Amino acid sequence: MNYLIGIDVGTSATKTVLFDEKGSVIAFESKEYPLYQPKNGWAEQNPEDWKDATLETLKKVIRISGVKAERIKGIGLSGQMHGLVMLDKNGEVIRPSIIWCDQRTGAEVEDLNRIIGRERLIEITANPALTGWTAAKILWIKKNEPDNYKKCKHILLPKDYIRYVLTGEFATEVSDASGMQLLDVPNRCWSDEVLQKLNIDKALLGKVYESYEITGYILPQVAEITGLTKETAVVGGGGDNAAAAVGTGIVRDGTAFTTIGTSGVVYAHSSKLTIDPKGRVHTCCSAVPGAWHVMGVTQAAGLSLKWFKDNFCQDYIWEAEKQGMGIYDLLDKYVTDTKIGGDKLIYLPYLMGERTPHLDPNCRGVFFGLSAIHTKPDMIRSIMEGVSFSLNDCNHILQEMGIYVEEMMACGGGGKSSVWRQMLADMYQCRVKTVKQEEGPALGAAILAGVGTGMFESVEKACDLLIEEDKSNILIKENAEKYEQLYEIYKKLYLDLKDTFKQLDEI
Numbered sequence: 223m224n225y226l227i228g229i230d231v232g233t234s235a236t237k238t239v240l241f242d243e244k245g246s247v248i249a250f251e252s253k254e255y256p257l258y259q260p261k262n263g264w265a266e267q268n269p270e271d272w273k274d275a276t277l278e279t280l281k282k283v284i285r286i287s288g289v290k291a292e293r294i295k296g297i298g299l300s301g302q303m304h305g306l307v308m309l310d311k312n313g314e315v316i317r318p319s320i321i322w323c324d325q326r327t328g329a330e331v332e333d334l335n336r337i338i339g340r341e342r343l344i345e346i347t348a349n350p351a352l353t354g355w356t357a358a359k360i361l362w363i364k365k366n367e368p369d370n371y372k373k374c375k376h377i378l379l380p381k382d383y384i385r386y387v388l389t390g391e392f393a394t395e396v397s398d399a400s401g402m403q404l405l406d407v408p409n410r411c412w413s414d415e416v417l418q419k420l421n422i423d424k425a426l427l428g429k430v431y432e433s434y435e436i437t438g439y440i441l442p443q444v445a446e447i448t449g450l451t452k453e454t455a456v457v458g459g460g461g462d463n464a465a466a467a468v469g470t471g472i473v474r475d476g477t478a479f480t481t482i483g484t485s486g487v488v489y490a491h492s493s494k495l496t497i498d499p500k501g502r503v504h505t506c507c508s509a510v511p512g513a514w515h516v517m518g519v520t521q522a523a524g525l526s527l528k529w530f531k532d533n534f535c536q537d538y539i540w541e542a543e544k545q546g547m548g549i550y551d552l553l554d555k556y557v558t559d560t561k562i563g564g565d566k567l568i569y570l571p572y573l574m575g576e577r578t579p580h581l582d583p584n585c586r587g588v589f590f591g592l593s594a595i596h597t598k599p600d601m602i603r604s605i606m607e608g609v610s611f612s613l614n615d616c617n618h619i620l621q622e623m624g625i626y627v628e629e630m631m632a633c634g635g636g637g638k639s640s641v642w643r644q645m646l647a648d649m650y651q652c653r654v655k656t657v658k659q660e661e662g663p664a665l666g667a668a669i670l671a672g673v674g675t676g677m678f679e680s681v682e683k684a685c686d687l688l689i690e691e692d693k694s695n696i697l698i699k700e701n702a703e704k705y706e707q708l709y710e711i712y713k714k715l716y717l718d719l720k721d722t723f724k725q726l727d728e729i
């Protein structure tokens with residue numbers, strides 16, 4: 223039997239999974255790390271934390287599984303998108319990574335539109351200028367930290383920094399590179415025009431591969447630390463959403479998934495390049511060669527629940543420990559017993575501003591309708607529902623673009639929750655399903671490694687062979703009717719508050 227490894231460098235943790243060639247999980251390890259918020263709306267992480275988590279989890283899965291290293295044919299990488307990792311001439315990290323949900327680059331987004339032109343930028347990169355994307359962050363560093371920019375010899379995305387750690391190669395692949403706003407997305411290569419106009423040296427960027435292609439092999443020193451061999455290939459992999467698509471079988475037109483990780487995403491595969499003229503959803507290269515995807519993004523999906531849990535649920539954390547159950551399973555249990563609609567409580571999940579549909583870095587979270595009758599479980603339900611309303615916004619935009627699906631796959635940490643999946647089924651008004659292997663991005667990355675090393679003929683065929691559907695939530699009509707009413711209020715709240723959010727930001 224041969225084996226594959228998928229590594230997902232998420233925002234909450236790095237998850238490393240060893241699969242056999244049939245797609246069964248043989249060993250799983252994860253390691254969490256902190257998210258730093260030096261200012262309101264800023265978000266950073268330490269690339270060294272990703273590195274330590276990767277090496278530690280790799281070592282553990284190999285040891286626990288007892289699998290012979292020679293049998294591990296390939297590794298695929300998946301990771302949080304858009305983060306800026308800058309390395310100096312010695313390959314050392316220059317500063318913490320400014321990550322995807324950071325909102326400091328409002329002025330740089332205006333610069334991008336002025337320098338390149340809004341229409342031309344969309345023509346080349348398939349997306350309007352966006353605060354969380356890498357190009358705006360590079361401009362911010364140039365302006366605010368010129369000394370750091372001078373030292374910078376390599377610009378990498380989070381999972382591509384891990385590729386450098388594992389293989390010594392500076393490289394990326396099309397799906398993640400699409401989220402830098404420096405890629406010619408229709409032609410799947412760096413855009414000389416964008417790079418020249420922004421005065422960014424192409425030599426700073428790695429080579430761009432297709433997601434299944436081999437980009438390098440494990441370094442001897444990494445083989446020694448982890449127990450891998452130097453013959454293990456590392457393929458391109460994918461941005462976490464493109465990788466999750468492969469890991470949930472979303473590789474053909476008419477299929478879509480929702481992930482509730484730290485962010486939330488509604489993603490649809492597209493064999494044609496499809497762009498939202500209003501720029502509310504992103505268009506990126508897919509991990510499937512010759513295809514693309516569109517996705518709407520909720521900035522603080524699982525992040526909203528984690529924020530509430532970390533700040534207000536110490537009692538539940540102790541209780542979960544005492545009962546020997548996971549904290550999120552306990553929260554799910556409490557939510558199950560509460561009324562739909564949080565008993566007239568609505569949450570806007572804009573803790574880190576919002577992308578889809580508002581593209582507004584200034585908006586912030588809101589609990590609307592708080593009453594003395596509400597309890598902590600009501601608030602937790604309203605958080606889950608507010609995130610689901612936001613994902614419903616994403617789904618509606620896809621529908622506006624002509625993308626309708628009969629069923630939606632679900633993944634990510636929040637996708638494990640039946641109560642959360644039920645909310646999605648009731649709001650989307652379609653069936654919501656899961657895949658047996660819960661770690662979608664890691665499975666997708668491993669499948670890409672299997673294609674790259676010749677174990678499978680194509681991404682699509684590998685998905686047909688390995689992906690096994692598991693649970694299914696179907697719409698409950700009376701819930702759907704209630705949610706339709708609440709959704710109208712949810713949408714109105716942002717419109718009513720839009721200017722007030724701006725006023726608050728300006729103080």
Ligand SMILES: Nc1ncnc2c1ncn2[C@@H]1O[C@H](COP(=O)(O)OP(=O)(O)O)[C@@H](O)[C@H]1O
Pocket residue numbers: 231232233234235482483484485523524525526527528550551554633634635636637638639642
């Ligand atoms: N059983 C669960 N029920 C509800 N939410 C969960 C559950 N497990 C995890 N989560 C949510 O999922 C988030 C982590 O998801 P994950 O996909 O691992 O994120 P990332 O890829 O960003 O690291 C947590 O912050 C939490 O909000």
Ligand SMILES: O=C(CO)[C@@H](O)[C@H](O)COP(=O)(O)O
Pocket residue numbers: 232233234301302303304322323354401461462463483484485486487504519
């Ligand atoms: O910014 C995006 C997609 O555009 C996010 O989806 C990030 O890729 C973070 O992913 P998670 O850590 O939430 O999985």
